[in-house]
Amino acid sequence: MFSAQPGRPVPGPYRSLFADRTFRRLMPVFALSDLGDGMSVVAVAWLALTLGPDGGQGSLVGVAVAAYVLPGALGALLLGRWTRHLPAQRLLVADSAVRAVLLGAVPVAHVAGVLTPAVYVGLLGASSLLHAWGKAGKHALFVPLLPADQRVAANSVLSTSLWGATTAGPALAGLLVGVVSPVWIIGLDAMTFAVLAVQVGRTTLRDSATPRPRPATGTKSGLSILWHRPELLGLLLVTWVFNFAFGPVEVALPLFVSGDLDAGAGLLGVYWAAFGIGAVTGALALGAARRLPLWPAMLGIIAGHGVGMLPFAFTHTAVPSLIGFAFAGLVYGPYSALSFTLIQDRAPADSLTTVLAARGAVLLTASPIGAALGGFLLDRTSAPSILVGCGALMIAVVPVSAVVLKRSADRPRPHRPAHGPAEHARRTA
Incomplete structure (x- = not known):
């Protein structure tokens, strides 16, 4: 507040x-x-x-x-x-x-x-x-x-x-x-x-005032913990596909600027600066929203990012796609903070670093694979088609993710320490 x-x-x-x-x-x-x-x-x-x-x-x-x-x-x-x-x-x-x-x-x-x-x-x-x-x-x-x-x-x-x-x-x-x-x-x-x-x-x-859980899961690998916790596994899969869908953008955007817009590296820098400024603004704005429901917000981010990529269909001027890319950065900025918060809330406290490291290892593969696919597709189609296609894929991720969320919500979760009413309301929002 x-x-x-x-x-x-x-x-x-x-x-x-x-x-x-x-x-x-x-x-x-x-x-x-x-x-x-x-x-x-x-x-x-x-x-x-x-x-x-x-x-x-x-x-x-x-x-x-x-x-x-x-x-x-x-x-x-x-x-x-x-x-x-x-x-x-x-x-x-x-x-x-x-x-x-x-x-x-x-x-x-x-x-x-x-x-x-x-x-x-x-x-x-x-x-x-x-x-x-x-x-x-x-x-x-x-x-x-x-x-x-x-x-x-x-x-x-x-x-x-x-x-x-x-x-x-x-x-x-x-x-x-x-x-x-x-x-x-x-x-x-x-x-x-x-x-x-x-x-x-x-x-x-300083030591936390919250009692630490017994190290019952400390011997499990991060991947094993993710595999046995459907909500965390669903988050990992959704984020991997999201990052994979963004991978081709890094390859196609320079060709869109140089080929379709007939511009130089300066305009390419403007695109990335607009995206970065939007992301900083979005990440800062998130911090004030304590009660933002995590899963709905993340799915909304993915859909919003996809919508921001659609203006790349207009190739006669840079203005529509530049505004769209800035909007994509604005909605994308909070995603990492929300996903880390969800993991911190759901993962066993004694295995948090292990889970985060395993998550990072898996996600490191997403964008390079997407970029490689983008390079392959550029020989067969146009840069605007790839950029708009990335946005369409992001939008398509949302209904699939909603099904993943519903399935994970139907499964019982491991027992966690009780929280106050306000915290319980935030977690279940």
């Missing part, structure tokens, strides 16, 4: 959230590391272009970008035996420290004259091996510390930071690449992770 008091324009959930000393202390370093990762989106690919052999730069760019992301899925699946029992704080510190050291080794290897393509890809791949666990720890860190009615606001702030970095990071890196080598931008990213590791490591987390 919003404060009605004069001079207090900040929404109540955010005001009470930042009154928490731990959240207020850690959020700036989360935002800093998000910005570093946003800059590396450009720097990783640009450095690969400079390192690749003549005629093979494109292949090295693809390998480098994949190495910076995909090993996290492998680490989530293979390292669970050793990491699933670790506290969220320790997982986040371990991931941040590994990324700080290995990404920091990139400029060191450059100065030493040993930064070959193989060394570069190896350092990127190794740096991402724990990243699914680190991201899981980041979202699980505050669960025992914050009241349940503040989780949506906390997840909204984390999502806003990520979307803000997605918008500002590449733009900042684009400016810096004109002044310094991308090697040093990756070094800056490493420094942000070093700051994150130090700050999280030295933060003392």
Whole structure:
């Protein structure tokens, strides 16, 4: 709810959230590391272009970008035996420290004259091996510390930071690449992770007043927990298809701008900036809506995102599709916060990081597969057809998802501790 008091324009959930000393202390370093990762989106690919052999730069760019992301899925699946029992704080510190050291080794290897393509890809791949666990720890860190009615606001702030970095990071890196080598931008990213590791490591987390459940499910893998909880499994499947449907957009949009609109990279940047600004606005707005019903809101987001893609059918001017893409970003912004909140509410508290890491590993495959399919289809149809088709697929996901929700709601859930009337009403809304 919003404060009605004069001079207090900040929404109540955010005001009470930042009154928490731990959240207020850690959020700036989360935002800093998000910005570093946003800059590396450009720097990783640009450095690969400079390192690749003549005629093979494109292949090295693809390998480098994949190495910076995909090993996290492998680490989530293979390292669970050793990491699933670790506290969220320790997982986040371990991931941040590994990324700080290995990404920091990139400029060191450059100065030493040993930064070959193989060394570069190896350092990127190794740096991402724990990243699914680190991201899981980041979202699980505050669960025992914050009241349940503040989780949506906390997840909204984390999502806003990520979307803000997605918008500002590449733009900042684009400016810096004109002044310094991308090697040093990756070094800056490493420094942000070093700051994150130090700050999280030295933060003392107070014990939650809520009794912790006995570790009955701690020995189960995240995938096993997801498989035996229909609502969480349904959420994973719906989100995977949603991300898969968005994958072709990243491939088709540049061709839509250059081919159908006969424009340059500047307009492409405007499209992504509009999407990012819309996403930041949507994520921030969500934090004020404590009582927003989670499943209906997420299904509405998917449908709204699909509707936002339909104006790409108009190719005579950029205005309709630009407005539609900004709207798609606006409705998409809250999705991550809502889905994380649903998982935090439904997953066993002692296995939350394991569930989040398994979820991240599965979802990492969705967008690349969608992008590959989009590239295949572009040889056989037009970019506007693919973009509109992505929107149509998103809209079609909604009735199927409603059936999944109905089926999962009909099944009994594991017993959970009782909550107050207000919290019960929010959960069952």
